Amino acid sequence: MWLTIFFCVTLLYIIYRLIKFWIINPWSIQRDFSRQGVPGRYIPIVGEILHRHQAILDDKPYSYVEQAAIKFGDYYHSSFGPFPCLHTSDPGLIESVLKTNSRFYHRAKLGRAILSAFLGYENVLLAEDENHTRHRRLVTPVFQHQNLNSMISSMANITSSFLEKWRITNNEKSSPLTLDISKEMSNLTLDIVTGCVFGVEAMQDRHIHEFIYENLKVATNEMEKRIYNMTIIIPIIKDLPLPGKRRIDKCRRDIKNITLKIINQRRQGLTKATCKGEFLL
Structure with a gap:
């Protein structure tokens, strides 16, 4: 009996974690974006992957970004699979993220997951905080x-x-x-x-x-x-x-x-x- 309960609880926990990863977390972040007046759109689970892939197949890899910028403006939210994304081409916002308040920002998990598959984490592109500073000083x-x-x-x-x-x-x-x-x-x-x-x-x-x-x-x-x-x-x-x-x-x-x-x-x-x-x- 206890073994059955254990397996049921474990299965429910796994299902909950999957739902949380694929649906709940992305939706809650996209909801917060919308409440703050950030334009954009949310597509559950797959996000904008299909649109981006189609743009590449059409040999127009930047067409998706161009169309989104025309539709939503200088900044907007979307998602890549279950990962929420905030896009901006506003110079002031970019300066705030990369320079003025850079200590409060870290590289996105999505970008790190993609690049680390080939580059690993110990490099100037993916290192964070003091580790990044050390790598940057080496190549300067x-x-x-x-x-x-x-x-x-x-x-x-x-x-x-x-x-x-x-x-x-x-x-x-x-x-x-x-x-x-x-x-x-x-x-x-x-x-x-x-x-x-x-x-x-x-x-x-x-x-x-x-x-x-x-x-x-x-x-x-x-x-x-x-x-x-x-x-x-x-x-x-x-x-x-x-x-x-x-x-x-x-x-x-x-x-x-x-x-x-x-x-x-x-x-x-x-x-x-x-x-x-x-x-x-």
Whole structure:
């Protein structure tokens, strides 16, 4: 008898927690928004996921945001799955959140859940409070004025070389040149980062470029699937070793290993950075 009661109570508690997570908590927050006169709309459980996904499928990823801004104004509330969201394009509100009263705000659970799946939590993007300050101080030297100035010529040269490569390839082809712009821009970004920060030697290793690009592509595709089927935001399920999560974890490990390899080459003096000021490593 007591065992039956225990199982019944446990089952009811689980059901209550699910209802609270998916319906009660989002609804109560959206209700508070409405009471304060914040415009917007609330769609239970799925929120605006379907609208956002459709915008991406239509190759107009910002159309949803543009339409919502036209309909509701500079600020409005919505939801992404069970997570309530407050959107704003008002400069005064943005300054209040990011600068004036930043100590009272933390990164949204939704954003942390999505980014941490690939980046982890120990980085300048997701760290909070003192931990974030420590990470920011570590990377600040790279962005000092003298460092950035010393990289300008390298950035320009790398970009010019990229354009020249396209021109030569186009001249050698009898038909119009077709490029995967996403891949090309990723490679250009990698060239600039590795060339300026880690040295020209690292930039010339095309295997590294292909390796990083392919892993980023796989991880991004898997994360997109997990976002729109809401796997990435469901407690417990998001941490299960499902195929998508295993692929993302593998990509993260592979990119981490190749990055550590580049860093070790830099520390051993096998490569030389372009920046002339204090260096990150």
